[in-house]
Amino acid sequence: MIDITGFLINWLEYFAIYAILAVTLSLESGISGITNFGKVAFFGLGAYLGAIINTYLLLAISGVDVVKAPPYTAEGVIALIEISTLNPALVLGVFTLSILVSFIVTGVFGYLLTYPIIRVGSGFVGFTLLCVGEVLRGIYVNMEFVGGTNGMLGIPQPFIWLGIPMLSGLCYLLLSVTILALTYIVTDRILGSPLGRTLRSIRDDDIAALCLGKDVPKIKSKIFFLTSGFSGVAGTLYACYVSSVNPQMFVTLVTFNVWAMIIIGGSESPIGAIIGALILTLIERILPLIASLNEYLPFTPDYLRPVFIGLIMTIVLIKYPRGLISMKPPKFIKSAVEELIREAS
Amino acid sequence: MSKEVRHILATRNVSKYFEGVKVLEKVSITIPEGGIIGLIGPNGSGKTTLFNIITGFHVPSEGEVLYRASNEFIRIDGLNPHEIYRLRIVRTFQLPRLFHSLTVIENLLVTPVGQRGESILNAVRWRTWLEEEKNLVKKALGILAMFNKLEIAFKYPAQLSVADIKLVETLRGLMANARLYLLDEPLAGLDFATARRLLNFIKEIRNSYNVTFIIIEHRIDLLMETVDYVYVLHNGRLLASGKPDEVIQNPDVVKAYVGE
Amino acid sequence: MEIYRAILCSYVFSWIYILSSLPLTLSYRTTKVFNFAHPIFITYGAYVVIIVNEVLGREIPLAVAVFLAFVVGGLVSLISHLLVFKPLSYQRVSSNVYMVTSMGLWFIYQYVLYIVCQLLTRRYDVNFLSYSTIEYKDVRFLQDVLGLNSMPQYTITATLIGVSVGVALYILFNKTVLGLSLRGIADNASLVAICGVPINRLVNLTWFLVGGITALSGVIWVNFSGSTTPDLGLNIVVDNFAAAFIGGLYSLPITAVASIVLALIENMLLAVLNYYFGVQPTVRIAIVFGIVLAILVARPPMGAGGGLPYRFIKRVSRK
Numbered sequence A: 001m002i003d004i005t006g007f008l009i010n011w012l013e014y015f016a017i018y019a020i021l022a023v024t025l026s027l028e029s030g031i032s033g034i035t036n037f038g039k040v041a042f043f044g045l046g047a048y049l050g051a052i053i054n055t056y057l058l059l060a061i062s063g064v065d066v067v068k069a070p071p072y073t074a075e076g077v078i079a080l081i082e083i084s085t086l087n088p089a090l091v092l093g094v095f096t097l098s099i100l101v102s103f104i105v106t107g108v109f110g111y112l113l114t115y116p117i118i119r120v121g122s123g124f125v126g127f128t129l130l131c132v133g134e135v136l137r138g139i140y141v142n143m144e145f146v147g148g149t150n151g152m153l154g155i156p157q158p159f160i161w162l163g164i165p166m167l168s169g170l171c172y173l174l175l176s177v178t179i180l181a182l183t184y185i186v187t188d189r190i191l192g193s194p195l196g197r198t199l200r201s202i203r204d205d206d207i208a209a210l211c212l213g214k215d216v217p218k219i220k221s222k223i224f225f226l227t228s229g230f231s232g233v234a235g236t237l238y239a240c241y242v243s244s245v246n247p248q249m250f251v252t253l254v255t256f257n258v259w260a261m262i263i264i265g266g267s268e269s270p271i272g273a274i275i276g277a278l279i280l281t282l283i284e285r286i287l288p289l290i291a292s293l294n295e296y297l298p299f300t301p302d303y304l305r306p307v308f309i310g311l312i313m314t315i316v317l318i319k320y321p322r323g324l325i326s327m328k329p330p331k332f333i334k335s336a337v338e339e340l341i342r343e344a345s
Numbered sequence B: 001m002s003k004e005v006r007h008i009l010a011t012r013n014v015s016k017y018f019e020g021v022k023v024l025e026k027v028s029i030t031i032p033e034g035g036i037i038g039l040i041g042p043n044g045s046g047k048t049t050l051f052n053i054i055t056g057f058h059v060p061s062e063g064e065v066l067y068r069a070s071n072e073f074i075r076i077d078g079l080n081p082h083e084i085y086r087l088r089i090v091r092t093f094q095l096p097r098l099f100h101s102l103t104v105i106e107n108l109l110v111t112p113v114g115q116r117g118e119s120i121l122n123a124v125r126w127r128t129w130l131e132e133e134k135n136l137v138k139k140a141l142g143i144l145a146m147f148n149k150l151e152i153a154f155k156y157p158a159q160l161s162v163a164d165i166k167l168v169e170t171l172r173g174l175m176a177n178a179r180l181y182l183l184d185e186p187l188a189g190l191d192f193a194t195a196r197r198l199l200n201f202i203k204e205i206r207n208s209y210n211v212t213f214i215i216i217e218h219r220i221d222l223l224m225e226t227v228d229y230v231y232v233l234h235n236g237r238l239l240a241s242g243k244p245d246e247v248i249q250n251p252d253v254v255k256a257y258v259g260e
Numbered sequence C: 001m002e003i004y005r006a007i008l009c010s011y012v013f014s015w016i017y018i019l020s021s022l023p024l025t026l027s028y029r030t031t032k033v034f035n036f037a038h039p040i041f042i043t044y045g046a047y048v049v050i051i052v053n054e055v056l057g058r059e060i061p062l063a064v065a066v067f068l069a070f071v072v073g074g075l076v077s078l079i080s081h082l083l084v085f086k087p088l089s090y091q092r093v094s095s096n097v098y099m100v101t102s103m104g105l106w107f108i109y110q111y112v113l114y115i116v117c118q119l120l121t122r123r124y125d126v127n128f129l130s131y132s133t134i135e136y137k138d139v140r141f142l143q144d145v146l147g148l149n150s151m152p153q154y155t156i157t158a159t160l161i162g163v164s165v166g167v168a169l170y171i172l173f174n175k176t177v178l179g180l181s182l183r184g185i186a187d188n189a190s191l192v193a194i195c196g197v198p199i200n201r202l203v204n205l206t207w208f209l210v211g212g213i214t215a216l217s218g219v220i221w222v223n224f225s226g227s228t229t230p231d232l233g234l235n236i237v238v239d240n241f242a243a244a245f246i247g248g249l250y251s252l253p254i255t256a257v258a259s260i261v262l263a264l265i266e267n268m269l270l271a272v273l274n275y276y277f278g279v280q281p282t283v284r285i286a287i288v289f290g291i292v293l294a295i296l297v298a299r300p301p302m303g304a305g306g307g308l309p310y311r312f313i314k315r316v317s318r319k
């Protein structure tokens, strides 16, 4: 028997996390023209930050000697489980802190990264950011205190003390959806504002925008701060949800998945990004359910997914290069202007 | 002229080489404030390149560009294009560069610099920028109405005729509250009536705001009726300058245009 | 001893990088698109050799390997062009869309290969997902004849392939009409079209050459590396693009020199870091990335691939 509620919570949780990534990617790449092929770098950085804060800090505050029982060992994990079930206030407090820290640190990381890439063409930008993802992964592998190749386990889910897995999952889902809603509202408002207009003008023709007085590098850097920050938060949410991080989780394939989401939905609209995330996470969550497929297929169904997604993406791009949902001028401006036109004529 | 002339812009011995090829050679021009100045010359004589240098698009290989900001002259060569724009020098492009995913009205609305709603913090709170936005919309509609082009307000550049694209490119420049406008062939492709109207509009703006125009144009007949003073470029060098009728009669200029 | 090995590695990597980044630059010049699927040609070149080697009972000669890799790499490249990039160009999309599509292609090819490898692993009972080194019989014979048995085989293979491709390309591009028109297309397609050159067919040929030559670095790779995996391309992509960057996506000689310099710096530094600090080879990418960042800050590649006329250092003076 399939556990429907459990499946729904699980799917929607993945959806919320990926939708944050997709919405921010549509803002930075679809609308502002920063070709971010390194989305996973910011996602992964946020996840690792979340993992570090939610384990090391938690242990340290609770008086466990992190040198003797670091969180990537069995003793550390046992201590973490104990603390997270006994001390709700502390767990929630540390979790909130980790969200804030990963927003700021990842955001600043993104902001600094724009310095070398902001003047060059989109191909160079995409490539450089792609490298950043791989470089960070190489660093995680070489860092002993985050568990090296094996990564870390036992990152406490902040609502675990509720005792009932379903309930704590639901609480966490609510929290994630709230953050997604916040991301969406911010993105949507930016799109409908003069800033959104400026961003689209920069994407269309950055040289003309520069000649029209827009400080293109600065505007892009600021937007990249914002979107990277939100991606970092998504990473923290992810790390605490699956309770573990390891370098294999943050491969370029993740970036590619998020790109597929915004392409299916139409890369210029945040609603499209959300719909894309909904569809692709559903596919992704259903595939493991069909585990019986394993017996009939002579190969791992995991390999089929990227091929499948890649095919959808390529076909969509060839048939509808602007995505399935295309952007219209912001409604507010349109109605206000129409009113004024009526007055004028 | 009895009143003493104030200058707003001057280039001093500006030269520009592209990979060793000399495109401009020691060009010095001075632009009086409140004037409408023509810049003419055969194809490839370096007019657009001079604009590119004044607006920070290119850095001159030699020489300097001076601009009067408030009461003193500053050197503006080497500044970035957007910084020069903020000194209120605005240019239009010879080959129109409209933003293709913005409607005509949005293209006009992009231009004004330093809009309140352009910062992230204000953008998310629409009350902070609504008022300003409405005023800008009114202004843009006013300009479009003047050319009987209200119906294209919501069209995308791809849906416009070539002449309309050119017109919008120029009008977009005129949306900015500039002190110095550099218009690169604003009349190209326009029908006679619209061209006239545009020139009249330019004069009107000049008379009411005391701003300055430099206009590159190949339609010399129309241009000469409007401008106060003309510079002629030929093969990257300043060939002649003077009042329109003087320049037209200058044998060197005639020779440059007609050929040997 | 360490230093000797590092030098040999630099030598082989130089050829691998040259053989893959020169075509990359060429394909950018022709299509004005970053093809992120480019490293797939290396992977496919390597794998066709591996697969045929197993089928032949591990007796593959270099000549056959080169031929197969060239044809398969070329076909993969040509098919990508005909099925994806060409239809896309009719849509007049932005270069971003091209890049995303090429990224999609990359993953399709890579995971199709994973599936194929898994199927073959079951069939032949050999681990195709991480394959060991291949010895080329004819190169071994050549070594015996010439008395070069003390040299590792991969140095010979790399030299043979590298030099012959270099000579062939030089002759093609400088001495034949075909090569001249290919070069013309890379620089100004519409101008060449006016001269009555069948541009479509030549673009197809360019894609074929690009894929074929790139695949040859896979032939060297399987002779050199102890473990070939289907994500082989990912490990080389960074150096590839870095070298092409330094060449400004335009100059073939600079790209070639950049490949050599990158291979040298990388392998020497890696050897040193590994010897003194025990660092794992995964930092290879970090080294190249450092170089890329330095280039982006010091001398951003403007012209090709777009870029802003934006200067961080300004000069304002009052008069």
Ligand SMILES: Nc1ncnc2c1ncn2[C@@H]1O[C@H](COP(=O)(O)OP(=O)(O)OP(=O)(O)O)[C@@H](O)[C@H]1O
Pocket: B018, B023, B041, B042, B043, B044, B045, B046, B047, B048, B049, B050, B094
């Ligand atoms: N970025 C560049 N690189 C190399 N050469 C250039 C560049 N820009 C302009 N040129 C060359 O400089 C010369 C002058 O060009 P420019 O565009 O300034 O002429 P123009 O006077 O505006 O001509 P037109 O009337 O046709 O617009 C031309 O020969 C052109 O080929």
Ligand SMILES: [Mg+2]
Pocket: B047, B048, B049, B094
């Ligand atoms: Mg011109």
